[in-house]
Amino acid sequence: MSLRQKLLLLFSLTVAAAVAAVAFAVLVRIRHVFEQRDQQETALFVSQFQREFQHRSAEVASAVEHLAAAEHTRSMAYEIAQSGDSAPYLTEATTMAQDAGLDFLEIIDSSGKIISSAQWPAKFGYPEPSAIHGRTPFLKFEDLPDHTTVLGLFAIRPVGRSDTSLPQQVRLIGGKQLDRSFLADLPVAPGMLVCLYYDLPHNADTGVVSQADGDPPAEFNSKRLLSANGEVPGAVRYQPLIDSARHSGQQQSAILYLTPNREDSVNATAIPLKSDSGQVLAVLTVAISRAGMVQAQQHIRAIAYGVAAGGIFLAIIFSLWITARVSRPIEQLARAAESVAAGNWDVQVPERGRDEVSVLARSFNHMTGQLTSQRDRLIQSERVAAWRELARRLAHELKNPLFPLQLTVENLVRARQLPAAEFDEIFLESTATLSAEIANLKTIIGRFSDFSKMPKPELERIDAKDVLARVHALYSTAAGEDSIRFELEVSPQPMPLDADPELLHRALSNLVLNAIDAMAEGGALTLSARPKGGRVELRVSDEGAGLTPEECERLFTPYYTTKQHGTGLGLAIVQSVIADHNGTISAESRKPTGATFIISLPLAPSAS
16 A cells, blocks of 8 residues: 555544544434433423322312302202102202313212212212222223223312211212313423323223222223324334333333334333322323434534545545655655665655755755765775786786796706706706796686686576586596595476576586585585575585685685685686576585585576
8 A cells, every 4th residue: 555545544534533523422412412301391391290280180179179068069968868869869960060160070979879970870879989089189090881981080079078967978079081182281392292091901791991909001002092182103102111101100211213214203201190099090101202303413414424525535635735745755765765776876856845855855865976976986996906906816826937937947048058968958847847837827817817708698498407417427437536425416306497507517517626626535525406495406515624604704705715726716706607697605614514505596487
């Protein structure tokens, strides 16, 4: 991945992460604020509902109290007590309920039986279990002639309680139904839905019966969940919350998803309504729409997406600008550094501006200038040193044969005065000496000439086994005469090389001759070849006197030799040949265990 791509990725991730973090924090905060608002509105509504419920309870109690204290009611109660006949008053409860604005009203005698019922006239003579309640208003279910049951708020009052002239006490039970009109009168805030749920077990004889204390709640019926406007859409979604409130008897809250659309979700609270005995008779639900919160979150999310897109776009622009200002000059510096590493020390990079990158470019150009200058001086110094060393070596090598030549010539000059027979003898000896020393001079000059004119290799496809076999065949017979055992260890695998067979043969021959010279008392000389990691490793090992580590390091330096006689160019020539074949050569030795020369050459491309 390039620096440009890394910068673009880094900027984009930074912008996206920052926007995501801010958006997440805002969304969490919005949700927290809306939930707090919903809780406050729910708590406010619950308190208002309690006040409204107490107000309704007071209205019902006051209406029943007013009827019980009325003169007409007291007269009715007196006549019933005197005559014991309640038949004339079978419909009296209906008229009284209409006058008091009550939905339910029953007149109960002292034995707890119904004298008159406004809501169900045919129930006269039936016992009324609720006649035992005290003065506190209470909730109870009321059966109707159509075999339905409704929930009502009731109060019970005795007729003429302070009148001691009544031989028996007559009581009134009156109440109002908790229905849609009751829900419509509640103070509901915008976005709030108030519902009432109640249900009873079914009885095959009477249709519906009242639920006794201790009985488990009946199975949930979504049609029983009513609002001021009628049935509630998605009522079945309220079942878990309502069932929890019915079973626990405690107020419960939850988030309900009425449809797959999140905007239709609500924060719902279920408030159980209980009888005097603590039995849950109904559940009032307060649902506050979360549409505003969801829309706000979606709006924030859309803004976050827009900001993220804009930020990423700006990151792209900024990364391009950074690329132009930073990464492109750095890439130019990297390419220039590669050129310097490849040997092109004259490379320069553009210098623009005064920032750190420009300072780096100027420093790089100054460095390459210094390197070029130092290289030129170094090359010149090396050339001078090389010529000096060459002159010194050449003078040293030529001095040895020149001294015998000089002595021979001087002897010839002195022998000219001798008799002819003696002169002829000295002349023959001197000419032989002159021929030998001249041949020695030719050899020395030839070696220097070979070193200075190393030919370029002419590459062809050969096998390393063939090269070693040729060297072995050439020197094994001669080596055997000097008590040297010539051993050949070659891997059976193909080891193809792209090499000059003559130059490679010459280099190996030089190493073999050096090994033979190192084993004056005989020993084993081993030639080996084996593939090793995409290369071919050739080894020439002897059992001679060995070399010191310092000698192993300097062996391939021109004009360095460990022999008493020699130019020190043989191993330098070998190293030059191996280097021309893209190979390496090294020496391993520890006195007195012999030496090993290791040549590593690349396998031919088709074989690697």
